[in-house]
Amino acid sequence: MSEKIIIFDTTLRDGDQSLDASLNIKDKLTIALALEKLKVDIIEAGFPISSPGDFEAVQLISNRIKNSKVCALARAVPKDIEVAAKALYSAENKRIHTFISTSDIHIKEKLKSSFEKIEETAVRAIKLARNFTDDVEFSCEDAGRTSLDNLCRIVEKAIHAGASTINIADTVGYTLPNEFQNIISSLFLKVPNIHKAIISVHCHDDLGLSVANSISAVQAGARQVECTINGIGERAGNCALEEVVMAIKARAKDLKVHTDLNFKEITKTSQLVSQLCNMPIQPNKAIVGENAFSHSSGIHQDGILKNKKTYEIITPESIGLLDKSLNLTSRSGRAAIKERIASMGYEDSDYNLDNLYESFLKLADKKGKVYDYDLEALIYFTNTKDND
Numbered sequence: 001m002s003e004k005i006i007i008f009d010t011t012l013r014d015g016d017q018s019l020d021a022s023l024n025i026k027d028k029l030t031i032a033l034a035l036e037k038l039k040v041d042i043i044e045a046g047f048p049i050s051s052p053g054d055f056e057a058v059q060l061i062s063n064r065i066k067n068s069k070v071c072a073l074a075r076a077v078p079k080d081i082e083v084a085a086k087a088l089y090s091a092e093n094k095r096i097h098t099f100i101s102t103s104d105i106h107i108k109e110k111l112k113s114s115f116e117k118i119e120e121t122a123v124r125a126i127k128l129a130r131n132f133t134d135d136v137e138f139s140c141e142d143a144g145r146t147s148l149d150n151l152c153r154i155v156e157k158a159i160h161a162g163a164s165t166i167n168i169a170d171t172v173g174y175t176l177p178n179e180f181q182n183i184i185s186s187l188f189l190k191v192p193n194i195h196k197a198i199i200s201v202h203c204h205d206d207l208g209l210s211v212a213n214s215i216s217a218v219q220a221g222a223r224q225v226e227c228t229i230n231g232i233g234e235r236a237g238n239c240a241l242e243e244v245v246m247a248i249k250a251r252a253k254d255l256k257v258h259t260d261l262n263f264k265e266i267t268k269t270s271q272l273v274s275q276l277c278n279m280p281i282q283p284n285k286a287i288v289g290e291n292a293f294s295h296s297s298g299i300h301q302d303g304i305l306k307n308k309k310t311y312e313i314i315t316p317e318s319i320g321l322l323d324k325s326l327n328l329t330s331r332s333g334r335a336a337i338k339e340r341i342a343s344m345g346y347e348d349s350d351y352n353l354d355n356l357y358e359s360f361l362k363l364a365d366k367k368g369k370v371y372d373y374d375l376e377a378l379i380y381f382t383n384t385k386d387n388d
């Protein structure tokens with residue numbers, strides 16, 4: 001039996017907090033609508049207490065999103081929780097996500113507190129959040145560096161206080177996959193009421209291990225994965241949604257789990273987030289990088305021509321990637337341009353091929369490869385010139 005993994009997207013919260021300038025409200029809504037189309041289960045829309053803009057964005061997204069649950073972040077502080085609840089007021093399905101640090105280093109150096117006080121604060125916060133919704137997530141910040149005894153203690157108390165999701169955060173991306181798996185397995189062994197909650201994981205990528213750690217956690221019983229589009233997030237980023245969901249899909253038989261994502265929306269969503277966040281995608285990035293499905297060596301090309309499965313473990317079509325095996329350069333003819341534009345959803349009547357081709361050649365001479373977004377711009381500019 002395959003069990004479902006809940007996909008919790010935090011592009012608009014953890015992702016946004018890593019940008020030089022926060023996304024504007026219109027762009028946040030555009031991303032939320034794309035995430036809904038991608039069928040993510042939960043959209044963490046923001047941290048309402050952090051700024052009026054974040055509050056407004058969570059409010060707007062709560063109004064507009066119908067098919068994904070909308071979540072807002074709050075520290076384990078009464079004001080944060082009340083403001084998060086207010087921002088989420090009109091959401092059809094909502095979650096309050098409250099968190100506090102549990103590691104010794106954070107408790108002593110950052111919070112100047114004691115573990116006992118942290119436990120009390122967490123319990124009070126969860127109980128308060130439950131007054132606004134039955135769906136409360138509690139996160140142990142820096143769980144990856146928290147002693148196992150303390151982690152088990154606070155998780156049991158959080159479940160007892162009413163948290164239905166417990167999130168184990170590897171906030172600084174420190175753990176190794178076998179260690180992180182061991183943390184999750186130990187919770188299942190040692191926390192008496194663990195089965196009353198969904199165990200979630202939230203991994204950062206400081207050592208490039210966030211996806212591996214998330215998959216290891218799933219193998220140990222975690223059933224929610226927190227991630228962001230293109231892996232954007234604090235410092236080196238978060239677990240990349242497209243990577244973790246495609247790893248689950250490609251290895252579903254072995255992992256015995258699945259997600260309900262609309263995989264064909266992955267490419268579009270990735271490009272949208274990259275453009276709106278002004279965060280280019282490295283060419284060799286897994287799944288959504290420019291080179292992820294291009295084959296260069298003669299031996300590989302020979303294999304691909306005989307049977308694509310020789311060097312492709314997932315198909316580009318499965319993530320909604322149009323056939324990019326034809327590079328558009330100054331050597332390309334009109335037929336190739338026309339075919340690519342049609343595959344982008346344009347009708348022949350939407351542009352003038354002769355004018356566009358002339359501009360295309362000038363651009364291709366200057367920059368070499370011409371991409372879909374260049375074609376979009378050329379269509380726009382040649383049409384505007386025609387209308388002048």
Ligand code: KIV
Pocket residue numbers: 014099139140141142167169170171172202204
């Ligand atoms: O990395 C982290 O610990 C977080 C928490 C708010 C879950 O982002």
Ligand code: ZN
Pocket residue numbers: 014171202204234238
């Ligand atoms: Zn985080």
